[in-house]
Amino acid sequence: xxxxxxxxLKERTEAERERGAVATACxxxxxxxxxxxxxxxxxxxxxLVLENEGLAEEVLRTYEQLNVIFDVTAQVAALTDAQEVxxxxxxxxxxxxxxxxxxxxxxxxxxxDFLLGDSLVCGDCPIEAGAHAGVAELxxxxxxxxxxxxxxxxxxxxxxxxxxxxEAQLMAGPLVDGEGTEPLTVCxxxxxxxxxxGDMMLLDSVLTYGGHVLRNLNLVERLKRTSFEAVxxxxxxxxxxxxxxxxxxxxxxxxxxxxxxxxxxxxxxxxDLEWAGLLHDIGKIGIPEEILNKPGRLTEAEYxxxxxxxxxxxxxxxxxxxxxxxxxxxxQHHENYDGTGYPKQxxxxxxxxxxxxxxVVDVFDALTSHRSxxxxxxxxxxxxxxxxxxxxxxDPRVVACFATVVERLQRSRPPExxxxxxxxxxxxx
Amino acid sequence: MxxxxxxxxxxxxxxxxxxWLKRNGHEVAEARTGPEALARLRAGGVDLMVTDVNMPxxxxxxxxxxxxxxxxxxxxxxxxxxxxxxxxxADAVRAQGGLVxxxxxxxxxxxxxIEHKLGAPAAPAAT
Numbered sequence: 001x002x003x004x005x006x007x008x009l010k011e012r013t014e015a016e017r018e019r020g021a022v023a024t025a026c027x028x029x030x031x032x033x034x035x036x037x038x039x040x041x042x043x044x045x046x047x048l049v050l051e052n053e054g055l056a057e058e059v060l061r062t063y064e065q066l067n068v069i070f071d072v073t074a075q076v077a078a079l080t081d082a083q084e085v086x087x088x089x090x091x092x093x094x095x096x097x098x099x100x101x102x103x104x105x106x107x108x109x110x111x112x113d114f115l116l117g118d119s120l121v122c123g124d125c126p127i128e129a130g131a132h133a134g135v136a137e138l139x140x141x142x143x144x145x146x147x148x149x150x151x152x153x154x155x156x157x158x159x160x161x162x163x164x165x166x167e168a169q170l171m172a173g174p175l176v177d178g179e180g181t182e183p184l185t186v187c188x189x190x191x192x193x194x195x196x197x198g199d200m201m202l203l204d205s206v207l208t209y210g211g212h213v214l215r216n217l218n219l220v221e222r223l224k225r226t227s228f229e230a231v232x233x234x235x236x237x238x239x240x241x242x243x244x245x246x247x248x249x250x251x252x253x254x255x256x257x258x259x260x261x262x263x264x265x266x267x268x269x270x271x272d273l274e275w276a277g278l279l280h281d282i283g284k285i286g287i288p289e290e291i292l293n294k295p296g297r298l299t300e301a302e303y304x305x306x307x308x309x310x311x312x313x314x315x316x317x318x319x320x321x322x323x324x325x326x327x328x329x330x331x332q333h334h335e336n337y338d339g340t341g342y343p344k345q346x347x348x349x350x351x352x353x354x355x356x357x358x359x360v361v362d363v364f365d366a367l368t369s370h371r372s373x374x375x376x377x378x379x380x381x382x383x384x385x386x387x388x389x390x391x392x393x394x395d396p397r398v399v400a401c402f403a404t405v406v407e408r409l410q411r412s413r414p415p416e417x418x419x420x421x422x423x424x425x426x427x428x429x
Numbered sequence: 430m431x432x433x434x435x436x437x438x439x440x441x442x443x444x445x446x447x448x449w450l451k452r453n454g455h456e457v458a459e460a461r462t463g464p465e466a467l468a469r470l471r472a473g474g475v476d477l478m479v480t481d482v483n484m485p486x487x488x489x490x491x492x493x494x495x496x497x498x499x500x501x502x503x504x505x506x507x508x509x510x511x512x513x514x515x516x517x518x519a520d521a522v523r524a525q526g527g528l529v530x531x532x533x534x535x536x537x538x539x540x541x542x543i544e545h546k547l548g549a550p551a552a553p554a555a556t
Contacts, residue, residue, distance in 0.1 A: 056444055059441070060445060060448075060449055060536045063445075064537060066533050067531075067538070095537045095541065096535070098537060
């Protein structure tokens with residue numbers, strides 16, 4: 001065995017120096033591939049040692065960066081929340097910089113707001129109470145820095161004001177998470193050893209990469225919001241057409257989501273339920289206004305036309321690929337559990353769970369709304385009717401969950417439902 | 430101060446790991462083949478091993494199995510392996526009480542794992 005390979009690096013290189021030879025740091029693939037180097041002078045040797053260490057540091061830094069990028073890339077597909085991405089970045093930065101703390105603070109207008117809202121603190125070095133002004137000053141300095149020198153290590157007095165510890169060093173840089181908005185400021189605190197140029201590069205590259213990820217997430221979020229708002233506008237147009245159902249679709253959307261949550265459905269299905277609720281009556285756009293707004297009861301022929309609206313809703317939404325998951329519930333929202341509904345007289349499990357939820361919620365909102373032929377029922381009376389229909393027209397399991405939701409809403413409710421639950425409407429028998 | 434044996438046939442990676450561990454206060458022994466590493470372990474005084482998988486003479490997995498059977502690793506071992514074959518190797522390593530770190534390794538994570546295995550953070554090296 002080659003004894004040389006077991007001696008620690010320093011002793012070994014010294015031994016090699018005595019022999020006037022230096023092993024090449026980046027030798028061949030196997031242990032046999034250390035070529036004999038020509039004799040070198042003391043100065044050349046020192047330079048080579050420094051170069052070697054510098055290269056090794058570079059490799060360490062690159063490995064660290066690569067790992068953060070692997071981590072973030074692997075997890076980012078599962079992370080849809082910007083706050084979670086920020087937490088992941090800060091946690092990883094804290095570990096790789098061996099920092100006592102990493103903070104991510106928002107771009108606030110007033111100094112005293114700087115540690116509120118989106119601020120995120122990782123590690124075990126809290127921001128001092130009353131450090132708002134210091135953090136605000138830091139954020140301003142980071143924002144004002146020229147592009148090439150965005151990461152900076154801050155002066156000691158400022159560090160003391162922010163984190164209290166006299167010996168602490170503070171390094172900060174911007175995290176640009178959106179277009180046209182003030183960047184966030186990410187700062188790391190380390191007490192033991194000063195930050196190096198390598199640490200600054202590390203922070204810079206993580207913040208640059210993290211910024212790309214966050215900007216993409218925010219863009220997706222904005223697109224989602226825009227399409228949701230467009231759908232709401234369309235739904236409002238339908239609700240306006242039928243003066244008896246003003247706000248109906250919105251309420252059905254909210255109540256369907258709450259009922260879905262009570263049924264322990266996954267988040268994605270809750271979103272679908274809300275969209276299905278918002279859109280279920282969109283087919284009413286094809287029903288003549290004089291029928292929709294007719295005072296008094298409908299004739300059989302008129303009722304037959306009204307009964308076409310679930311299929312019309314389906315037809316309207318069918319070309320929209322992103323809404324394909326809500327189509328089934330929309331077309332089924334008048335199917336009865338006992339097979340007496342329309343349009344297809346489905347029964348029991350033939351009706352999707354979302355369809356059954358939508359039906360219960362739709363009936364409830366219809367009962368609690370004014371009609372041309374009757375005033376609105378109050379919540380208790382509506383629930384009594386719904387409970388009577390459980391097992392016949394309505395799925396009893398859904399009714400039970402919906403009843404729980406209603407009971408909870410009677411105690412406290414979102415503002416959108418204030419009108420529905422807040423002021424019990426007088427019954428007219 | 431703990432002594433850590435680094436077994437790695439790729440010289441520049443061996444040097445990088447060595448430098449990193451020394452800088453953080455650990456004594457480092459180096460080996461570039463499986464048999465060398467085993468001989469160093471048998472010579473005694475090693476607390477923990479960081480090993481590559483593919484090495485001449487003996488793989489890191491065989492090395493780990495032999496060393497574990499002989500009770501040569503009081504604080505266990507960390508096996509470095511490239512990301513693509515991580516999954517298959519992970520179970521074999523865990524069965525021997527070792528931990529797997531992907532290559533290219535994260536220096537901070539490797540250090541954290543080592544210090545966790547050693548029970549307490551080692552004192553920083555004098556500069």
